[in-house]
Amino acid sequence: MLLKTMRLLTVILAFLAPGLAHAAQPTRFTVEVRGKGPDVILIPGLASSRAVWEPTAKALEGRYRLHIVQVNGFAGSPAGANAQGPIVDGMVEELAAYVADNKLDRPAVIGHSMGGFTGLALARRHPESLGRLMVVDAFPFFSILIQAKDAAAAEPVAARTRANFATLSDEDLLKVQTRTMKTLVKNEQGQKDAVAWSMASDRQVVGQVTYEVMTSDLRGELAAITTPVTVLYAKDASMGFVGAIIGGVYKDNYAALKGVKVIEIDNSLHFIMLDQPEAFLGEVETFLK
Template sequence: MFRSQARPRLFVIIIALLAAIGVFGGHHAHAAEPVARMSVTVTGKGPDVILIPGLASSGAVWDATAKQLSGRYRVHVVQVAGFAGAPVGGNGEGAVVAPLVEAIDGYIRSAGLKSPAVIGHSMGGLTGLALARRHPADVDRLLIVDSLPFYPLLFSPAATVEAVRPQAVGMRDGLIAMPTESFDAQQTMTMPRLVKSPEGLKAALAWSKTTDRSVFARAMYDVLTTDLRPDLAAVTVPTVVLYPFDPMMGAPVERVEQLYAGAYAALPGVRLERIDGAYHFIMLDQPAAFAAAVERFLN
C-alpha cells in the first residue's frame, strides 16, 4: 500500500519511522482551555497573524517571521503542548490535532481576534486548513507551508484512511515503545533530510528529541489518519500553499509539482508557490524567499 510514486522530502520522517518501527520572547496570552493544549506568545501591534508550528517543532521556528512582521502586525505564535520540551498539559492522552483546532478557535474567540491571517507549517498547515473549514469566520486568509490535506498521498494516490489506519496504529505504538537511544539515533539520521541549513538542523533536531514521545506519536497518528480532501471544495478562505523543491530530493520537479497540484485540486482559488533550494523547513532553509512569500501572502 505504501509504494511511493515520488518520495519527495515532505515528511520523509514518516518513512524513516516506518522503517525503524517494522525560545521566543514576548507576553503569553491565556490558554484556550483550562488544561492547555497550547500556549501563545504575542508580539507587535496591528492586524492579527497566527503562526502554527509543525510536528515536534517549537514556536521558535517562527522567530524570523515574527521579527519580520511584529513592527506592522500583532503576531500570535502557537506552542503546542508537549512539543519541543513544552509541558504536556492537555495533550496527555487521546487525539492531538482535532483538539488543537478547537483550542485555536477558542483562543481566537476569547482574545477577540477578528479574522486573523493564519500561517501553518507541516502539521500546523493541516491544522490551519481544518480551522478554515470548521470555523471559517476565524480565518481571513491561510498560508500552508509544506503540508498536504492527506499525508499518505506521499505513498500512494489510492490511499484511504481505512487502509492506512493499521500501519498508523503500529507506527504510533512502536514509536511510544522505542528506547530513547534508538529514537535519538533515528532522529539524528532523519532530520538532515528535512532541513538543509546547519543551524536550522541543529534547532529542529533538538526540538524533536525534547518532544514528549507520546504526544509526538499520537499527533503523527492523527496526521496520517486525517483526510481533508472531501472538505476542500467547501473551504472559502483564500489559500496559498508553499512547497519546496531541491534536486537532492531524488524526484523530478514535475512529479513534485503534480503531487501538490493534485492534492489541492479541489480547493477553490488555491495558489501554489514553489520555493527552490529548500527541504521541508522552508523558513529555515530559504529565509529570504520565505519572507518574500509571506509578504506576498499578507499583501
C-alpha cells in the same frame, strides 16, 4: 435593598470571574503575543518549537501582532491536556475559541506541516475564525507520501509509527531523528535545532499527533473551504525524481480548493522558513498584503 443587591452581585462576579478567565485559556497549546498591527497566528509543525518562526517573527513584529503557538508536549513544553487525544481536533476547537475570546478580527493563519493541516481543518470547520491561510509544505492527506489511497489504508502504518515513538530507546530515536532531519532541513543549524526539539518532545504526544494526521483526510472537504488559501511547497535537487513531480502532486491534491495559490520554493527541504528564509519571508509579505 439596592445596596445589598449590588453587594450580592459583586460577590457572585468575584466567584465567576476566575472561572471565566480560566475557561478562555487554551489547554492544548500556549501563545506568545508579540508586536502591533493586524493579527497573524503562526502554528509550528510536528515536534517543533515556536522558535522555528523566530526569523519570520523578527521581520514582522514591527507591523503585525503575532500570536505564536507552542503545541503542548512539543519541544520540551509540558504535555498538559495533550496527554489525552484527540489532539488535533482539540487544537482546532481551541484555536477557534482563542480567536473568539480575544476578539481577533479574521486573522491570517500560517501553519507549517502539521500546523498547516490544522489550519486547513480550522478553515473548514470555523471559517469565521480566519481571513486567509498559508499552508507551508503540507498535504490535505499526509499519507499520500506512503502511497495510501485513503485513511483506512494508512491506519496500520500510522499505528506502528505511534507505537515506535513509545518503544524506541533514546539512543535509537536520536539516530532516527538525526537521519530524518537531514531529509527535512538543509540548514545545518536548523537540523540541530529540529533534532533537539524532537528529542525534547513528549513521545506520547508526538506519536498520537502523527497517528491522527496520517489517518485524517481532508481532500474530500477542500471544495467546501471558502477561506483564501496559499500553499508553499519545497523543491530541491536532492529530491531526485520526487522533486521533478512534486509540483504536480501538490496541484493535484489541492485541485478541489477553489482559488488556491500553489507556489514552489526551490533549493529547500521541508523547513522552508529555515532553508530559504528570504524567499519564505517574501511570500509571507505578499500573502499578508
